[in-house]
Amino acid sequence: MKLFLKKYLKLKLKIQYYDYLYYTLNSSIISDYKYDQLCMMLKKLEKENKFEKKLKYTNYNFKKNNFSYLPEIEHKTPMLSLLSGSSIKDFLKYDKMLKKRFFIFNDIEYFCDLKIDGLAISLIYHNGILSHAVTRGNGYSGENVTINIMTISNIPIVLSSPEIPKILDVRGEIYIKKKDFLLLNKISSLHKKKNFSNPRNIASGSLRQKDPEIARKRKLQFIAYSCNFFNSSLNLEKHDKNLFLLKKWGFSICKIFSICKTIHDVIQFYQMVTKIRLDLNYEIDGIVIKVNSKILQKKIGYVEKAPKWAYALKFFSHSVETKVIGIHFSIGRTGLITPIAFLKPVFISGVLIKKVTLYNKKKILELKLHIGDIVKIYRAGDVIPKIEKVLLKKRSITVQKIIFPYYCNICHTKIVYLEQEGLMYCPAGFFCQAQNEKRLLHFVSKNGLYMPGLGLKIIKKLLKKGCVKTPDDFYKLNIQSFEKISGIGIILTKKILNSINSSKIVMLNKFIYALGIFLVGKVVSKNLANFFGSVRNFLNSNYTILCQIEGIGHNIATSIILFLKSKENLKIIYFLKKKLCISSFFSNSFYMKDFSKIWIYQKKFVLSGKFLTMSKEKICTIIEKYGGIVKSYISKNINFLIIGLKYGQKFKQAKSLKITILSEKEFFNNLLKKNVI
Numbered sequence: 026m027k028l029f030l031k032k033y034l035k036l037k038l039k040i041q042y043y044d045y046l047y048y049t050l051n052s053s054i055i056s057d058y059k060y061d062q063l064c065m066m067l068k069k070l071e072k073e074n075k076f077e078k079k080l081k082y083t084n085y086n087f088k089k090n091n092f093s094y095l096p097e098i099e100h101k102t103p104m105l106s107l108l109s110g111s112s113i114k115d116f117l118k119y120d121k122m123l124k125k126r127f128f129i130f131n132d133i134e135y136f137c138d139l140k141i142d143g144l145a146i147s148l149i150y151h152n153g154i155l156s157h158a159v160t161r162g163n164g165y166s167g168e169n170v171t172i173n174i175m176t177i178s179n180i181p182i183v184l185s186s187p188e189i190p191k192i193l194d195v196r197g198e199i200y201i202k203k204k205d206f207l208l209l210n211k212i213s214s215l216h217k218k219k220n221f222s223n224p225r226n227i228a229s230g231s232l233r234q235k236d237p238e239i240a241r242k243r244k245l246q247f248i249a250y251s252c253n254f255f256n257s258s259l260n261l262e263k264h265d266k267n268l269f270l271l272k273k274w275g276f277s278i279c280k281i282f283s284i285c286k287t288i289h290d291v292i293q294f295y296q297m298v299t300k301i302r303l304d305l306n307y308e309i310d311g312i313v314i315k316v317n318s319k320i321l322q323k324k325i326g327y328v329e330k331a332p333k334w335a336y337a338l339k340f341f342s343h344s345v346e347t348k349v350i351g352i353h354f355s356i357g358r359t360g361l362i363t364p365i366a367f368l369k370p371v372f373i374s375g376v377l378i379k380k381v382t383l384y385n386k387k388k389i390l391e392l393k394l395h396i397g398d399i400v401k402i403y404r405a406g407d408v409i410p411k412i413e414k415v416l417l418k419k420r421s422i423t424v425q426k427i428i429f430p431y432y433c434n435i436c437h438t439k440i441v442y443l444e445q446e447g448l449m450y451c452p453a454g455f456f457c458q459a460q461n462e463k464r465l466l467h468f469v470s471k472n473g474l475y476m477p478g479l480g481l482k483i484i485k486k487l488l489k490k491g492c493v494k495t496p497d498d499f500y501k502l503n504i505q506s507f508e509k510i511s512g513i514g515i516i517l518t519k520k521i522l523n524s525i526n527s528s529k530i531v532m533l534n535k536f537i538y539a540l541g542i543f544l545v546g547k548v549v550s551k552n553l554a555n556f557f558g559s560v561r562n563f564l565n566s567n568y569t570i571l572c573q574i575e576g577i578g579h580n581i582a583t584s585i586i587l588f589l590k591s592k593e594n595l596k597i598i599y600f601l602k603k604k605l606c607i608s609s610f611f612s613n614s615f616y617m618k619d620f621s622k623i624w625i626y627q628k629k630f631v632l633s634g635k636f637l638t639m640s641k642e643k644i645c646t647i648i649e650k651y652g653g654i655v656k657s658y659i660s661k662n663i664n665f666l667i668i669g670l671k672y673g674q675k676f677k678q679a680k681s682l683k684i685t686i687l688s689e690k691e692f693f694n695n696l697l698k699k700n701v702i
């Protein structure tokens with residue numbers, strides 16, 4: 026039976042692939058006769074075995090118009106970047122930090138393998154069949170590149186083993202071999218086309234192609250480096266066991282790896298790799314060191330954008346000497362102050378470097394940097410320039426000590442120092458002009474309140490005319506406010522006002538994120554929304570409560586409390602709370618455990634029309650999450666009809682049956698209340 030299933034799926038995918046070529050790309054690589062034969066074979070197989078219905082998920086539907094090109098898909102678990110360093114010293118510091126922070130008294134067992142220079146990808150298998158492939162994207166969602174992924178010969182499309190989890194998420198790297206890279210560039214030179222600058226660009230470029238034949242010709246390779254199981258009884262305690270399982274299931278894994286019992290083993294592995302690096306047939310830019318124990322990984326957890334239990338130790342790129350001629354303290358959107366060193370301009374691998382970031386106060390103290398010092402500069406991962414070290418022997422007597430600011434040089438608010446992290450920030454929020462512009466832009470951004478059409482240019486103009494100072498001012502704008510601004514006509518004005526108007530329905534996590542509180546990013550905002558469930562609960566929180574929330578420690582809690590302490594900030598939040606419809610539908614909200622108290626519970630709903638806040642499917646999910654029931658037809662048993670734009674006949678039917686009709690806004694306004702209206 027299994028062999029049979031495999032044969033069937035392969036055939037089906039083949040036909041769908043030809044369909045895609047034919048219907049979407051208007052090209053055909055087999056004769057009509059052969060195509061018809063394949064179709065007949067498929068039909069015969071289907072007739073013999075009535076499992077067609079079970080296999081719905083393999084329908085890629087390549088037919089014209091149905092095929093949506095590269096839509097975004099959310100990752101099952103975020104695909105995060107790695108903490109990294111470029112010297113053994115950096116790694117030793119990391120190891121020490123882990124041991125100290127998590128009270129680990131013995132050596133940590135690390136799993137080390139190569140950091141291949143490619144494109145990270147997530148392959149999702151449902152019941153052992155490749156369902157989709159997604160790029161890393163922003164870490165939370167990426168592009169759907171399934172079609173092109175299917176052209177990569179060493180990615181199995183069907184897995185056959187009794188232990189395959191119901192849902193399997195395989196993470197790995199798409200890369201190209203050095204010789205294929207050189208060959209491709211030779212061919213592009215022959216065709217007088219631009220050369221590819223590095224193998225990673227080829228991988229990402231190929232996966233974005235509309236024509237999968239291009240990806241096929243580029244001979245991409247896949248190497249798996251981790252996996253997640255869902256709905257599975259498999260529970261392996263070590264990372265290496267997971268990888269070996271992947272190998273057993275047919276995935277390629279890195280052949281060069283080491284299970285290191287001590288940090289000396291890690292150093293040895295790193296030194297060995299630096300020696301063989303040039304002889305490998307693919308590009309690498311370092312090694313990846315992972316805590317091998319899954320239990321320990323869980324205990325160590327994540328920082329905002331990276332797993333804390335993994336570390337990328339990158340190779341050094343060559344460095345040059347230059348002089349530091351000045352220091353500037355730049356204020357970012359959240360008030361974070363970043364010291365930047367201005368340099369006597371130098372070239373590193375063809376790029377002119379004039380300044381480098383010094384990250385924070387701690388870094389400056391570590392480097393023992395003075396203005397006028399001669400420093401060694403290198404480009405980490407060949408991208409961001411960094412100061413490697415200060416050449417103390419070359420220090421002249423005229424160097425000046427760096428003086429750290431006590432007050433914000435723009436708004437004169439006292440700067441907050443987080444001594445342990447060496448971070449400093451201006452806590453004035455919307456009242457610091459240096460932050461204002463970027464904060465307002467952040468507020469209206471896609472992950473915030475989302476007001477398309479309102480860009481930096483317009484915000485700058487509104488600020489200049491004094492129409493907008495803080496985010497609440499957006500909701501006070503009218504046609505007259507735009508009349509005094511040059512370059513904004515009536516059509517654009519209406520578009521912007523419309524955009525502002527439709528931003529009024531917003532999810533709580535996006536609202537919190539939009540406030541731009543220092544250290545409160547997307548993940549923390551989600552956790553906060555999840556925990557508090559409403560703006561009111563969030564405002565009533567205190568330091569102790571905040572520290573109980575996942576991912577929130579002393580610094581984040583302090584930053585939130587400082588933000589909420591400011592009367593000006595509170596005034597803005599209260600105004601917005603009144604003006605906006607802020608909803609939260611997280612099922613495990615701390616305050617909303619008992620759904621039976623919510624009006625939605627056990628009520629029957631019908632939806633009609635087009636919805637602005639979110640898709641119909643998502644609204645249905647919310648209703649079902651709170652114990653409501655969604656039906657597709659109006660009958661006398663229905664309790665509520667929710668209508669969007671362009672609703673249909675159902676409105677009339679509901680009216681005649683005296684069913685309560687709710688607009689989209691009414692529904693969201695009352696979402697978490699005990700009784701509706």
Ligand SMILES: [Zn+2]
Binds near residue numbers: 453459
């Ligand atoms: Zn300031």
